[in-house]
Amino acid sequence: MAETASGPTLEALVAGRKGRPPVTTGVVHPCDDIAIQGACQAAATGLITPVLIGPTAKIRAAADSAGIDISAYRIEDAPHSHAAAQRAVEMVKAGALDMLMKGSLHTDELMHAVVDPATGLRTERRVSHVYVMEVSTYPRLLLITDAAINIAPDLEAKRDITQNAIDLAQAIGIAMPKVAVLSAVETVSSKLKSTLDAAALCKMADRGQITGGMVEGPLAFDNAIDPGAAREKHLFSPVAGAADIVVCPDLEAGNMLAKQLTYLAGARSAAVVLGARVPIALTSRADSVPTHVASCALGSLLIQQKHDALVGSVA
Numbered sequence: 001m002a003e004t005a006s007g008p009t010l011e012a013l014v015a016g017r018k019g020r021p022p023v024t025t026g027v028v029h030p031c032d033d034i035a036i037q038g039a040c041q042a043a044a045t046g047l048i049t050p051v052l053i054g055p056t057a058k059i060r061a062a063a064d065s066a067g068i069d070i071s072a073y074r075i076e077d078a079p080h081s082h083a084a085a086q087r088a089v090e091m092v093k094a095g096a097l098d099m100l101m102k103g104s105l106h107t108d109e110l111m112h113a114v115v116d117p118a119t120g121l122r123t124e125r126r127v128s129h130v131y132v133m134e135v136s137t138y139p140r141l142l143l144i145t146d147a148a149i150n151i152a153p154d155l156e157a158k159r160d161i162t163q164n165a166i167d168l169a170q171a172i173g174i175a176m177p178k179v180a181v182l183s184a185v186e187t188v189s190s191k192l193k194s195t196l197d198a199a200a201l202c203k204m205a206d207r208g209q210i211t212g213g214m215v216e217g218p219l220a221f222d223n224a225i226d227p228g229a230a231r232e233k234h235l236f237s238p239v240a241g242a243a244d245i246v247v248c249p250d251l252e253a254g255n256m257l258a259k260q261l262t263y264l265a266g267a268r269s270a271a272v273v274l275g276a277r278v279p280i281a282l283t284s285r286a287d288s289v290p291t292h293v294a295s296c297a298l299g300s301l302l303i304q305q306k307h308d309a310l311v312g313s314v315a
Helices: 010-017 033-044 056-066 081-093 107-115 155-171 193-206 221-225 227-232 251-265 289-314
Strands: 023-028 048-054 074-077 099-102 128-134 142-145 178-182 214-219 245-247 268-274
Touching: 010 268, 010 289, 023 033, 023 081, 023 289, 033 048, 033 056, 033 099, 033 289, 048 056, 048 081, 048 099, 056 074, 081 107, 099 107, 099 289, 128 155, 128 251, 142 155, 142 251, 155 178, 155 193, 155 245, 155 268, 155 289, 178 193, 178 221, 193 214, 214 221, 221 227, 221 245, 251 268, 268 289
Parallel strands: 023 048, 023 099, 048 074, 142 245, 178 214, 178 245
Antiparallel strands: 128 142, 128 268
16 A cells, blocks of 8 residues: 555555564463464564463463464463463563563453553553544544543543643654544633633743644534534635544543444554553454554564664663
């Protein structure tokens, strides 16, 4: 596939990681066909060196069901999904893993271990989720946040959610991402909290509290992604009608938007969690194998970005 106007396609992101050293990745509870296929395909593509964490018998049964040979991969035995999540976190803290990948357990099981204040992988940055969507009717990749972690984020959480998405956009090659903070309207109203948050986020970007992107809002979704709709509302800015990132007012809005694009518009997607000590490839159990692979590519890019930043600071 050719590259889009603002960066590579998902296929190009995966292809661009080939030939680079694979990332040691803890695959947490890969106990169904799709989870084990996704991990093994990501390994076959050269993206990851998987460590399969969970009940050994169930992992082997899933591999047998999928017709996959996992004899080359390490299995870290854990009796059940909760224990697998906890063991994965412990291995990250011990320096044995560079990335995590969600298997067939529930998202809240994995994230409970990740965000535990005493034993988890939290940093000063709020943990958040980003979908990267490739929609045939849109000329660039579209990042949607947050659709899986933060239910009703306050302003401070939205600041981190926005910054995390900008960081990911830069990692995939969008040097100055255009960020649309969504609401139902384009004007600020005290009756609609999402418009107040959007206005505040724009000012935070002006004052350097959010960096690396152009932040505009409030914008309704049509004005964020359609130039004609933006012109009709007399919205003339670099972001209106050309957003790379849409920041949703809450999890419900983000989740519904991403799934509508997937199931009604045939969008392809990848997803990653940022803000923890390591990236987490976090997909739905209904997602396809290519989505799992592309999500690993996102995590690999984030690790490369962090490495490059450290090298640059030393130099």
